[in-house]
Amino acid sequence: MSAGSSLPYRLRPNKAVDRELFLSLLMRLASMLSLETYHYVGLGGPFLEDFRLVHGRLGIAKMTCVETEEQVHKRQIFNRPLSSIECVHQSLEDYLDETDFDCPVIVWFDFTEPRAITSQIERFARTIGTVQIGSILRITLNANPESLGKPDHKDISVEAGGDVSGDRSHKPTTQEWRLARFKERLGSFFPSGLTAAGMTQKNYGASLLLSLKLAVEKEVLNFQDRRIVWALATHYADGQAMVTASLVVCANDDKTIEAQIKAWEFHTTTDAPHRVDLPALSTLERLTMESSCNAQAKMGFELPKSNMGESPFDVFKKFYRIYPHFSRVEL
Incomplete structure (x- = not known):
């Protein structure tokens, strides 16, 4: 786990929105797949915030947090919000290799180390064939092109x-x-046809997702009983550029899950990820943008753009309902 992964979410608003999008996807599928009976596996960081939210939103009780760093693992045991969370001092790869799941799973491969990008993609793709049908897999990858050297x-x-x-x-x-x-x-x-234009800060994340899609499609060809449905893909940066992709492992003849996903307002695939590039706003700016159909004219000034080049007004309009609000609470 990188030091950046320990930053609080108030310092990473784009990651907070990305997480809310994933939770929204799970909520949409909850009743159809009976997600409360699933086993959730992920890397929770020292505070296990994702685990708290997954339990609170979905009612999942069977959860396993995997961590390789000993001191972070000890903090997880101390900080875990629920006694039902199993904290394992092990790599995610070793845990998956040694565990036979007796139910469908939700696995979040939250990778931050860019040097192992190929093995990370391979592991994600290979897991499609080792989990039960109905499982949900999600991956986060470092999308900084400078990591290439x-x-x-x-x-x-x-x-x-x-x-x-x-x-x-x-x-x-x-x-x-x-x-x-x-x-x-x-x-x-x-990916065939990829050019040097795909190596810029703005486009490198999309290039990684193309590689991920290729790896997954190759893996799925090995199985006749299952197929995958891409549900959500994002590209964001809170200092460090990241991409995510989420899919559902479906029975080969099942079309109902795909229909449910495609009707979701935030559905997107690896071919066209959401660019989560929200501006930093004062409370007055946020309220103005929420209440006005032409906030830019009413405010009378431009908001700065990031390296992704997205219009901050357009992005806010797209994600305003899940824009994070942080406040100080004295305990």
């Missing part, structure tokens, strides 16, 4: 204002250099 400035062409240096025919641009590293790292999961 930094080339020596002498080995690349210098780019400025759309122009490149005169040695262009001999040296790659930074994005072209990263594309070569990405292809080396992903191997058979490298």
